[in-house]
Amino acid sequence: MxxxxxxxxxxxxxxxxxxxxxxxxxxxxxxxxxxxxxxxxxxxxxxxxxxxxxxxxxxxxxxxxxxxxxxxxxxxxxxxSPSGWVPTNTALADVCRSKLPDQARDTLTLIAKGGPYPYRSDGIVFENRESRLPRQSTGYYHEYTVVTPGSDDRGTRRVVTGSAGEQYWTGDHYASFQEIDSRC
Known part of the structure; x- marks a missing residue:
């Protein structure tokens, strides 16, 4: 050998x-x-x-x-949690997905499917200029319009997603955010 x-x-x-x-x-x-x-x-x-x-x-x-x-x-x-959901930032309030307006849940469904989106600017990079979300590199967050009934434009409601899968809701055009809890 x-x-x-x-x-x-x-x-x-x-x-x-x-x-x-x-x-x-x-x-x-x-x-x-x-x-x-x-x-x-x-x-x-x-x-x-x-x-x-x-x-x-x-x-x-x-x-x-x-x-x-x-x-x-x-x-x-x-x-x-059975779903494994853990808030990414305990300083942000969270909101149950079921408590969001119907249009926000529709937007979340479209995001999960990958579109098509009602507005051309849906899916663009959200720059977090207000620094209300956890600080991340440019391109980490993306924003999507939540249709506002009766509004002639995009309105003030948005869903912002992070690359790690987190989702945030704002009903006041980025003045405040709540992290979306998909467990409820």
Missing amino acids: SSRPRRTDRDRPRSRRTARTVLATLVAALTASAALTGCGSSGGSAAAGTAATAKGTTPNATAGRSASGAPKPSPPAKPS
């Missing part, structure tokens, strides 16, 4: 190394997310254990103990 030298990452094609790096990053992010939301199976905080281990202490020696040595009570569990 011949002994072949073992291949290292340096010998592999760059795309394979990149894929491994992306996969490792995703696994680490999901693990950290599960630890932060309490989704881990052990009931403890994996992030706290990892941080304590990195400092050279054992997780049980410091984590979950008060100064008197008694265990600290666990924080209340956060309710998990």
Whole structure:
């Protein structure tokens, strides 16, 4: 049998190394997310254990103990939504999709379908000049007209969407926004 030298990452094609790096990053992010939301199976905080281990202490020696040595009570569990909806900015009020005007729900349906839209300017980049939405790079937000019955023009109502899937409602032409909660 011949002994072949073992291949290292340096010998592999760059795309394979990149894929491994992306996969490792995703696994680490999901693990950290599960630890932060309490989704881990052990009931403890994996992030706290990892941080304590990195400092050279054992997780049980410091984590979950008060100064008197008694265990600290666990924080209340956060309710998990079946749809996975989480507000992107807790400083913004949210509004249930079912509480929006019928025309706004129609616009949301058109957005989900990809159009056709009633106005030529629907889908254009929303620049967030008023800075009322979370700050993002140019091109992240797009705006869509919500038809206003009786109005001769586009009116003041809009739905603004973000590239990550978030949706915002404004009935006063960008003076205020509410994040749309699709769970209700």
